[in-house]
Amino acid sequence: MIRSALASFVITAVLLVVVVGIVLVPIAMQMPDPLAVLDMFVLGPFRNPRHTGNIIEMATPGMMCGLAVAIMLRAGMFNLGVEGAFFLGGLATVATVLLVPLPGWAMAPVGLAVGAVVGSSVCAVPGLLRARYDASELVSSLMLNFAALFIGLFIVNYFLRDPTAGAMVSYKIPNDARLPRLVAGTRIHLGTIIAVAGCLLGTVYLFMTRAGFESRIVGLNPAFAAHLGLPIRWILLRSQLIGGLIAAGAGGIEMLGLYQRFSWQGLPGNGWTGVVVAILARDNPILLIPAALFLSYLQVGGDLISRNFDVPSEAVGLIQALVLLVVTSSAIMRNPRLLRFITGRKAAANKTSGPKVAEGSAA
Amino acid sequence: MTNAPLVAFAGISKTYGNGTLALDDVSFSIAGGVIHAICGENGAGKSTLMKILFGLEQPSSGAVLLDGKAVAITSPRVAAGQGIGMVHQHFSLVPSLSVTENIVLGQEPRRGAFIDRAAARQRVVDLAQRYNLLVDPDAVVRTLSVAAQQKVEILKALSRDVRVLILDEPTAVLTPPETDELFERLRDLRAAGLTILFISHKLREVRALASHVTVLRAGRLVGDAPLDAIEDDAIARLVMGQAERPKLKRGGRVSGAATVTLADVSLAARDAADRLHDLDLAIHAGEILGVAGVDGSGQRGLVSVLTGRIQPSAGAIAYDGHSIAGLGTAALRQRGLAHLPADRFHDGGSKRMSLVENAIAGAHRLAAFSSGPFLKRRAMEARTVQMIERYNVRAPGPKAPLAALSGGNAQKLIAAREFATEPRFLIADQPTRGIDVAAAAFLHERLSELAEKGCAVLLITADLDELLALSDRIVVLYAGRIVARMENGPDLTPERLGPSMLGLESAA
Ligand SMILES: Nc1ncnc2c1ncn2[C@@H]1O[C@H](COP(=O)(O)OP(=O)(O)OP(=O)(O)O)[C@@H](O)[C@H]1O
Ligand SMILES: [Mg+2]
Numbered sequence: 001m002i003r004s005a006l007a008s009f010v011i012t013a014v015l016l017v018v019v020v021g022i023v024l025v026p027i028a029m030q031m032p033d034p035l036a037v038l039d040m041f042v043l044g045p046f047r048n049p050r051h052t053g054n055i056i057e058m059a060t061p062g063m064m065c066g067l068a069v070a071i072m073l074r075a076g077m078f079n080l081g082v083e084g085a086f087f088l089g090g091l092a093t094v095a096t097v098l099l100v101p102l103p104g105w106a107m108a109p110v111g112l113a114v115g116a117v118v119g120s121s122v123c124a125v126p127g128l129l130r131a132r133y134d135a136s137e138l139v140s141s142l143m144l145n146f147a148a149l150f151i152g153l154f155i156v157n158y159f160l161r162d163p164t165a166g167a168m169v170s171y172k173i174p175n176d177a178r179l180p181r182l183v184a185g186t187r188i189h190l191g192t193i194i195a196v197a198g199c200l201l202g203t204v205y206l207f208m209t210r211a212g213f214e215s216r217i218v219g220l221n222p223a224f225a226a227h228l229g230l231p232i233r234w235i236l237l238r239s240q241l242i243g244g245l246i247a248a249g250a251g252g253i254e255m256l257g258l259y260q261r262f263s264w265q266g267l268p269g270n271g272w273t274g275v276v277v278a279i280l281a282r283d284n285p286i287l288l289i290p291a292a293l294f295l296s297y298l299q300v301g302g303d304l305i306s307r308n309f310d311v312p313s314e315a316v317g318l319i320q321a322l323v324l325l326v327v328t329s330s331a332i333m334r335n336p337r338l339l340r341f342i343t344g345r346k347a348a349a350n351k352t353s354g355p356k357v358a359e360g361s362a363a
Numbered sequence: 364m365t366n367a368p369l370v371a372f373a374g375i376s377k378t379y380g381n382g383t384l385a386l387d388d389v390s391f392s393i394a395g396g397v398i399h400a401i402c403g404e405n406g407a408g409k410s411t412l413m414k415i416l417f418g419l420e421q422p423s424s425g426a427v428l429l430d431g432k433a434v435a436i437t438s439p440r441v442a443a444g445q446g447i448g449m450v451h452q453h454f455s456l457v458p459s460l461s462v463t464e465n466i467v468l469g470q471e472p473r474r475g476a477f478i479d480r481a482a483a484r485q486r487v488v489d490l491a492q493r494y495n496l497l498v499d500p501d502a503v504v505r506t507l508s509v510a511a512q513q514k515v516e517i518l519k520a521l522s523r524d525v526r527v528l529i530l531d532e533p534t535a536v537l538t539p540p541e542t543d544e545l546f547e548r549l550r551d552l553r554a555a556g557l558t559i560l561f562i563s564h565k566l567r568e569v570r571a572l573a574s575h576v577t578v579l580r581a582g583r584l585v586g587d588a589p590l591d592a593i594e595d596d597a598i599a600r601l602v603m604g605q606a607e608r609p610k611l612k613r614g615g616r617v618s619g620a621a622t623v624t625l626a627d628v629s630l631a632a633r634d635a636a637d638r639l640h641d642l643d644l645a646i647h648a649g650e651i652l653g654v655a656g657v658d659g660s661g662q663r664g665l666v667s668v669l670t671g672r673i674q675p676s677a678g679a680i681a682y683d684g685h686s687i688a689g690l691g692t693a694a695l696r697q698r699g700l701a702h703l704p705a706d707r708f709h710d711g712g713s714k715r716m717s718l719v720e721n722a723i724a725g726a727h728r729l730a731a732f733s734s735g736p737f738l739k740r741r742a743m744e745a746r747t748v749q750m751i752e753r754y755n756v757r758a759p760g761p762k763a764p765l766a767a768l769s770g771g772n773a774q775k776l777i778a779a780r781e782f783a784t785e786p787r788f789l790i791a792d793q794p795t796r797g798i799d800v801a802a803a804a805f806l807h808e809r810l811s812e813l814a815e816k817g818c819a820v821l822l823i824t825a826d827l828d829e830l831l832a833l834s835d836r837i838v839v840l841y842a843g844r845i846v847a848r849m850e851n852g853p854d855l856t857p858e859r860l861g862p863s864m865l866g867l868e869s870a871a
């Protein structure tokens with residue numbers, strides 16, 4: 001099980017290296033010293049502990065958002081609300097520590113808890129709409145992300161904005177609320193440990209608990225779940241609540257771990273990264289850890305060359321776009337329901353062998 | 364013309380990735396223009412051999428010879444190029460597409476960049492007429508009966524200029540009249556020069572149709588003879604090894620109080636085949652009530668209302684005298700319902716989950732298999748191993764995925780799961796479809812054992828021998844109504860059931 005997932009992970013990773021090479025080599029050839037560019041991309045991230053630290057910092061939200069996506073995907077849900085949940089979770093956490101008078105020790109835990117609950121609504125609402133009205137969670141969550149963004153920006157502007165700061169950013173997050181840093185010389189913080197522990201717990205949840213077992217049955221064969229009489233709607237909703245809480249919690253952790261102020265002006269993109277991470281790891285929580293690290297390594301390498309050489313940042317964007325393309329296309333080809341959704345055919349997931357009762361057309 | 368046989372298998376062995384040796388040095392040949400039967404127990408390797416011929420699996424050693432020349436059949440595309448077509452044991456049609464779309468899928472006639480729908484439809488109409496396999500080209504496959512779906516499968520296979528047609532257990536899903544019609548068509552095809560490879564567990568069918576039989580047992584070739592040179596008993600012995608051919612005993616059980624009652628139950632369903640009209644029925648503790656009927660006579664609707672999947676549009680259903688209105692499947696399972704579904708892979712399990720997960724699902728919330736929120740993986744596995752042994756499921760191990768089992772063995776495992784719940788009311792829908800003779804006899808024994816212990820058993824089956832062998836009483840469904848009710852007895856024969864099954868006679 002994990003072996004086959006690992007095999008496909010390695011294949012995709014190798015494919016990614018090839019793809020990156022195809023983009024990077026021609027770019028490097030135009031530089032006066034092409035080898036230095038390649039060297040910077042491949043080995044640069046490990047030359048300086050600060051840059052190695054960057055990989056781990058960046059992988060932290062990647063793991064958690066990946067975990068959120070994986071848990072929902074295992075139940076057969078393509079809920080893209082992770083992005084909005086991450087954003088709103090970060091904002092609600094910062095708002096809580098700024099606006100609610102709390103003793104110093106309670107700031108981080110209370111802030112994170114509030115952030116997780118508030119932010120998870122972006123995943124929960126599409127989940128409810130799906131459970132209640134069979135509305136595609138993919139579409140509704142995608143739209144809700146933007147609703148979350150603009151509500152969030154409104155709140156920052158009218159309630160949290162520090163007028164003395166030049167830009168539209170919040171007041172400073174109090175020191176007491178920040179998560180402790182773990183490694184001197186880097187910004188690696190407590191959140192990384194939480195993320196790794198989360199991935200391990202995710203494995204326990206999916207493969208060793210009743211709830212995880214049930215959600216996998218629903219995800220693999222809804223008709224089988226119906227035959228067993230499992231409460232399918234509740235199971236679907238539950239997995240999306242759990243996913244939402246994790247993604248929103250990740251947003252709060254990101255804020256308290258790395259930021260001075262709430263300064264996101266748009267959707268930060270960590271949720272999308274989470275989708276890529278989850279697909280790369282084939283929804284296997286343990287594999288989320290290497291998958292997230294690998295993707296952030298590519299990202300840090302790309303950042304390094306665009307900062308140090310005259311490489312346009314579009315080139316780095318191109319690399320990321322290709323990574324996205326390779327990973328998602330492999331997922332789409334593998335996943336009949338997603339394929340059907342994209343080709344516009346009716347989803348077969350809610351089809352069971354039982355007869356459909358005619359609605360009002362008894363004739 | 365050379366003298367080389369059309370198809371020859373030369374020393375074929377196949378070991379699956381998980382180490383299962385499915386075929387062991389199998390060699391025989393198939394002459395052109397005949398119907399050639401392949402027999403063997405569940406897991407004997409029949410489907411594996413056919414998949415090798417059709418390019419879906421590659422042999423670990425040995426070769427396939429076509430017209431005397433070794434051909435590497437590396438994919439179904441290569442097989443199609445060689446004129447080999449296959450109808451699978453489990454259908455592979457797309458339910459939401461039309462008959463035409465399914466048949467031309469992958470070889471659509473085009474006009475520019477677009478599919479030429481008119482040409483596609485015409486092609487299907489011509490094909491259907493040429494082979495006398497009449498189906499509505501515009502019907503959506505989901506709405507067709509199983510027999511009609513099978514015609515579509517056969518047409519799909521024939522649509523690519525086929526000279527060898529493989530049929531993997533084509534009759535398992537058919538009623539006797541449908542089987543007869545299929546056989547007529549197959550004889551026509553043979554007369555038109557096709558070679559047909561035919562897999563069945565039923566000797567009677569092999570005898571009626573084929574001229575040559577090959578028997579596999581545990582992956583080895585144990586018999587290969589023209590049918591006029593071999594007796595039925597000899598074939599049965601080859602199939603089963605030394606085992607005696609089991610005898611079934613007829614009903615005659617004493618039944619108790621009514622466990623399940625239906626009063627004037629109707630169901631208004633979208634598909635006509637699911638509708639029910641004014642059903643009155645009681646299933647008593649300790650009896651096996653057989654339901655006869657052509658596929659699509661309302662069996663699916665009946666199962667759906669009895670299992671709580673759908674609420675009837677009128678009438679009342681009671682378990683032990685208590686109405687079950689509004690109760691779902693979970694609540695009914697708690698009241699002692701078990702259900703062996705007709706489509707085992709669609710509703711009965713998950714191919715990608717392990718045998719353990721498939722065998723315990725549904726019972727996983729019992730204290731035996733979970734404590735608090737956690738599953739007791741070890742207890743689950745131990746129980747599965749027991750089931751595998753008791754039901755003689757041929758499996759590489761409890762952790763293998765369900766997909767690694769042969770069709771019949773997967774069904775045995777699912778039957779084991781449902782029977783193991785010690786039900787008070789069991790719906791057995793085609794319980795031995797696709798199961799070999801010995802395993803079928805074993806399941807029959809389990810069914811009568813359950814009834815003797817006081818379980819009320821509803822047996823829905825297209826196999827009239829099975830129906831007559833097991834039932835105490837029989838009702839006949841036709842177009843969603845009960846058209847006949849009878850006590851089972853020595854004088855009841857398939858011939859007497861026939862007319863009411865076809866709606867020609869109503870004795871209710
Ligand atoms: N994909 C697979 N992976 C591993 N083992 C397999 C796979 N498919 C079949 N087997 C094993 O190979 C053996 C032969 O299976 P096969 O499907 O050929 O049997 P069969 O004769 O068609 O049986 P049935 O009558 O039940 O359909 C079985 O022991 C089965 O468990
Ligand atoms: Mg088979």
